[in-house]
Amino acid sequence: MDTLKNLIKKNDSKILLIVLDGIGDLPLKDGKTPLETAETPNLDTLAKKSALGLHIPVDYGITPGSGPGHLGIFGYDPLKINIGRGVLEALGAGFELKETDVAIRGNFATVKYENGIPIVVDRRAGRIPTEENKRLIKNLSENISQIEDAQIILKSGMEHRFVAVFRFPHLVSSEVETINDTDPQAIGKPPLKPLGKGEMAEKVSRIAEIFSQKVAELLKNEPKANYVLLRGFSVKPNLETFEERFGLKAGCIATYPMYKGLASLVGMKIIDFEGMDIKDEIKTLKREWQNFDFIFLHIKKTDSSGEDGNFDMKTKIIEEFDSFLPEILALNP
Incomplete structure (x- = not known):
């Protein structure tokens, strides 16, 4: 260079x-x-x-x-x-990311339940209109503001996309980028459980799982966007x-x-x-x-x-x- x-x-x-x-x-x-x-x-x-x-x-x-x-x-x-999708989506949505933030890209999705297990029917919830997305994010933001010591910040994106930022009272490490996406990348399969390597990654995985469960409960009566899939767990690089x-x-x-x-x-x-x-x-x-x-x-x-x-x-x-x-x-x- x-x-x-x-x-x-x-x-x-x-x-x-x-x-x-x-x-x-x-x-x-x-x-x-x-x-x-x-x-x-x-x-x-x-x-x-x-x-x-x-x-x-x-x-x-x-x-x-x-x-x-x-x-x-x-x-x-x-x-x-290595730059995760979460960071890219968050910056593009106007977030001023901090060293205490974990950024995640979310997709609204459609699932059906078989014996109590969610099965993905549409990974993009039919590309719901952006205005519908905003209504859903407003509902989620009003009902999920904190999980454990993480502040939960949500922002609408285009169509089915949104950004989730988990803001902690302490620094976060890049080990959170070992957490896998919950999107199974196929229909007819259940969402994946978020798993990562390291103490910080395990903590963020646990919070992500709780977040997904809370969202599923809040959206259970929605005709299309009744679930969320999380992708690109990441921290901002320099x-x-x-x-x-x-x-x-x-x-x-x-x-x-x-x-x-x-x-x-x-x-x-x-x-x-x-x-x-x-x-x-x-x-x-x-x-x-x-x-x-x-x-x-x-x-x-x-x-x-x-x-x-x-x-x-x-x-x-x-x-x-x-x-x-x-x-x-x-x-x-």
Whole structure:
């Protein structure tokens, strides 16, 4: 990194990093993927006069999650830096995490009970509306404020997602990151019991189990979101900022908290804007273009439509992005 820093020179050039998250796919229609199916005249023209290639964000044979994948794209080594989803979601949701905090990402989920045992029917509770999420979090926050010596802080995310922070009166160690997710990653299976290695991890696991039980009782009459799955038990790491590393003042335009959290973690300024659509992000990009040396623009809808198995919607989102490309290129990145 010292060699890289010695090469840094200030100039008027600007860099735009656009990530169409989850754009890769399978050839499910006429032997083509959504990207191959989409009509993308502007991307095709750009590709003809561009340097093209594949990026390996972590290493060969490793399929990374969003956190490690984006860290690699940003120029950090995800094999040396472990950042849990909980921290990313919490930072993206605006939490000022402390050294006494354990951050956890939560999913509202749907379960059915068989002989008293919860069985996961939908890991995302049908992607409930965000307004419904807020109602549920308000109810939970009013009824679960503390477990043992941990203050319980909850905040709504998008759709089925939320953030839980367990705030202790003492420092917490990274051993809590050994705690497994309670999400079984499949329907038809019971939620997993949170387990970790070490005294602190065992304590947090116990509190997480009690929290899940209390939530299940409070939500037992909800038609969809009657359970929660917990993921990414983590503590905030200390990282060199993007500007320290590359000499670039960086900004982030994103709609989903986790990506804002990751950008915030490396010192990017989170750019606020109204709306959730690509057109809103492009409008913000044009407004903020002169204020930064580097802008990271994240598009989530390609990923979420892929997660839902919606081939046609994913194709449509790619085509929508293509329609904005002339406006982006007019900025001369």
